Amino acid sequence: MSKPVLPSKARVLVSAHIKRQGGEAIAGLAASNGSEVTLVAAAPGLGAQELDGIDAAFFSRDIHAMPGRPPSNEETRSFFRLLDACPNLKWLHIFSAGSDGNAYRKLQARGVAVSTSPAASGKAVATSALAGILALNKRLPWHYANQQARAWRAMPDELSPLPLDRQTAVLVGTGHVGTVLATCLQALGMRTIGVNRSGKAVEGFDETMPLGQLDGLIGLADWLVICCPLTDETRNLVDAGRLAGLRREALLVNVGRGGIVDESALIAALRAKRIAGAYLDVFENEPLPAESEIWTLDNVIATPHSAARISDFNDRVFACFLDNLKRWLAGRPLANIAG
Numbered sequence: 021m022s023k024p025v026l027p028s029k030a031r032v033l034v035s036a037h038i039k040r041q042g043g044e045a046i047a048g049l050a051a052s053n054g055s056e057v058t059l060v061a062a063a064p065g066l067g068a069q070e071l072d073g074i075d076a077a078f079f080s081r082d083i084h085a086m087p088g089r090p091p092s093n094e095e096t097r098s099f100f101r102l103l104d105a106c107p108n109l110k111w112l113h114i115f116s117a118g119s120d121g122n123a124y125r126k127l128q129a130r131g132v133a134v135s136t137s138p139a140a141s142g143k144a145v146a147t148s149a150l151a152g153i154l155a156l157n158k159r160l161p162w163h164y165a166n167q168q169a170r171a172w173r174a175m176p177d178e179l180s181p182l183p184l185d186r187q188t189a190v191l192v193g194t195g196h197v198g199t200v201l202a203t204c205l206q207a208l209g210m211r212t213i214g215v216n217r218s219g220k221a222v223e224g225f226d227e228t229m230p231l232g233q234l235d236g237l238i239g240l241a242d243w244l245v246i247c248c249p250l251t252d253e254t255r256n257l258v259d260a261g262r263l264a265g266l267r268r269e270a271l272l273v274n275v276g277r278g279g280i281v282d283e284s285a286l287i288a289a290l291r292a293k294r295i296a297g298a299y300l301d302v303f304e305n306e307p308l309p310a311e312s313e314i315w316t317l318d319n320v321i322a323t324p325h326s327a328a329r330i331s332d333f334n335d336r337v338f339a340c341f342l343d344n345l346k347r348w349l350a351g352r353p354l355a356n357i358a359g
Contacts, residue, residue: 029056032345033077033102036061042338049342053349062099074106076348078341081115081334103127111354113344115337117141117196117328119358120250120277134358135344140336141328142196145247145301148327149197149275150204152299153189153243155321156271157181161297165318182242182269185209190241192234192257193248193276194222201247213237217253238265243273250277251359260285263295271297275327278303287313290320301327 034042039059050057060070062083083099100123103109109132114124117138124134155161159179166173189205191198194214202212202224212225215237219230229237231253238244244266248254258272258281266272272295274281283304289295297319306325308314314322330336344354 028054029058030075031058031060031073033060033062033074033106035078035080035083035099036063037082038078038080038338045338045342046345049346050349053346055349057345057349062102064098064102066102068105071102071105072107074109076111076345077103077106077109077113079112079114080341081337084115103132111135111348113137113341115140115334117145118249118277120279124358128358133354135354136356136358137337137340138196138356140333140340141330143200144330144333145197145275145327146200146204148301148323149201149245149247149273149299152273152301152321153205153245153271156297156299157184157187161318161321183209187211187242188213188240189243189245190215190237191225191245191247192231192254192280193246194225194228195248197247197275198222198245199224201245210243213240216248235262235265238262239267241266241270243271246272246274246276246280248276248280250279254280256280256282258282258286260288263289266295268294268296270295271299273299275301278306283314287317290317293319297321299323301325 039061043059046057046059060066060074079099084096103112109127111133112127113135115137117136117140119134119136128134158181159175162175162179185208188211189202190213191202192215194216198214199222202214205212206224206226214222214225214228215231215234216222216228217231219228219233221228234257244258246258256279260282263282263285272281272286286298290298291313299321300314301323302325303314308322308324314320347354
């Protein structure tokens with residue numbers, strides 16, 4: 021964990037929305053720690069003198085997208101241009117759980133601590149993954165196709181699902197999402213095997229194995245669940261070779277990042293029914309291109325990187341930021357520092 025020290029007076033770059041809606045809460049938190057925090061609203065016209073004094077920043081979701089309006093990449097780019105011009109920036113808190121963007125790596129390279137907000141969306145992502153597993157296991161896409169065709173069809177024996185309490189889930193990633201999901205799957209009687217870097221035991225998993233032993237676990241999986249960050253180590257982790265190691269009855273769930281799975285190889289495996297199906301919330305290219313074959317595969321449930329969406333997401337992110345701001349003001353280690 022990183023432990024940047026905040027001076028008694030600090031300037032934090034935020035959106036105009038956060039300054040307006042969250043200023044009172046931030047001021048109260050600062051006062052309770054004997055500190056003074058000045059919020060600076062991000063705007064293209066900020067001068068060098070103002071930017072020189074910025075100590076910290078909060079990349080909130082409203083910068084990326086406000087309710088009722090699509091994501092604005094230009095607003096995001098403008099915010100990060102300001103961060104690049106802040107020579108004394110020490111800490112950035114971001115609204116997402118992932119921190120695999122080039123903009124974050126650029127800041128980290130100059131010594132800026134980047135913290136994330138996994139607690140804001142972990143349960144939502146885990147329950148989305150659970151919904152995908154239940155829907156695929158109970159053959160809901162097959163039933164929905166019959167509903168659209170107004171066809172009353174009894175499920176053939178060969179489509180009858182194996183009970184969940186006779187199935188095994190291999191979860192790559194034992195963080196907040198993986199732990200919540202594993203606990204839910206255990207409650208349904210499933211065997212859960214967690215995969216992380218070290219193989220360190222994590223509550224909620226029947227057993228935990230190191231990433232280096234993934235190949236030996238692939239063949240055990242009824243469900244291969246990707247819920248880890250995208251890093252140099254996990255990029256293209258699930259390639260054609262590992263997909264070939266899955267049994268024909270196995271299914272894949274990806275709520276991590278699209279770049280962890282070789283999408284072309286996955287499409288080929290799904291098209292040929294070499295694996296039974298997939299629930300995908302993340303993709304190599306987003307938005308998913310209209311010409312992608314994923315749209316037409318009858319054994320896939322695809323959602324538009326929306327597993328984390330909940331009505332109070334922004335409030336939860338703000339709570340994560342406040343918690344870390346409190347830590348920073350007290351000179352304590354920040355939570356959820358990106359590696």
